[in-house]
Amino acid sequence: MQKITTFLWFDDQAEEAMNHYVSIFKNSKVLSVTRWPQGHASEGKVLVASFELDGVQFQALNGGPQYKFTEAMSLSIDCKTQDEVDHFWNKLTGGGGEPGRCSWLKDKFGVSWQVVPEQLPRLLQDPDRAKAGRVMSAMMQMGKIDIAAIEAAAKG
Template sequence: MDKISPCLWFNGEAEAAMNFYLSVFKRSRCTNILRWGEGGHGVPGSVLLATFELEGQTFSALNGGPQYQFTPAISLFVNCDDQAEVDEVWGKLVAAGGQPVQCGWITDHFGVSWQIVPRQAMALMDDPDPARAARVFQAMMPMIKLDLADLQRAYDGG
């Protein structure tokens, strides 16, 4: 288990959220489900805490109740290997009711914010030539889903 891993707080949807995330990412698996027993705060047998891995990162999904909601103040950053992976992950999130935002951000139907970004985009924006990096950043700002070919054209000056 990772020394530090995110725990996502849900209101009765922890197992559904975990199962959805497992369906989105190829390298994923459930590692443990802790269920409420008799005398606990939840319905006996319902999920208290689900632990799972997405692409090697450990997550926990806690059914903590209605006290807290997700905000975009924290998001899950997905480094995609290419445009095909961006399209695949984005498509799965949207198909399940996710709401596209801007600059590669999308909020899934559970309220969790994601950033779906091709790795190459970060390299283009980190170019030592400030003019190239600025062109890429300016091209990215109005995008909803990031388009690596358009970012590359901006980088190349076209």
């Protein structure tokens, strides 16, 4: 059992978001859906949904419009290849999402994500600070990270 679970507050799109995310990540599944009980104004609609994305559990609540997602909290995806970066970037920005800068994006529900190839933090932490600086400069010009371009920047 996972000790800490990310809990996402949606207006009324919890089920749609859960199904969208489960369709994007391998090894993912819906765990449970709790619906409003009979007699409630929202009878039959989703109250809370639990799901797993690549082994990590999440919960989604239809809590109403009081709260919105901000970039102050994001979900980071570690990627091994450019194909993985492209897959997650395209799926999460598709259908109304917004590309951001330096690996960040917002999906169509307003949730902020970072799609990060494993090469990026390694190159940014390189002991050769000039190399790391070139990588940082290249990254600052990008939305979706281009692995070949950051590796070229590292080489000078």
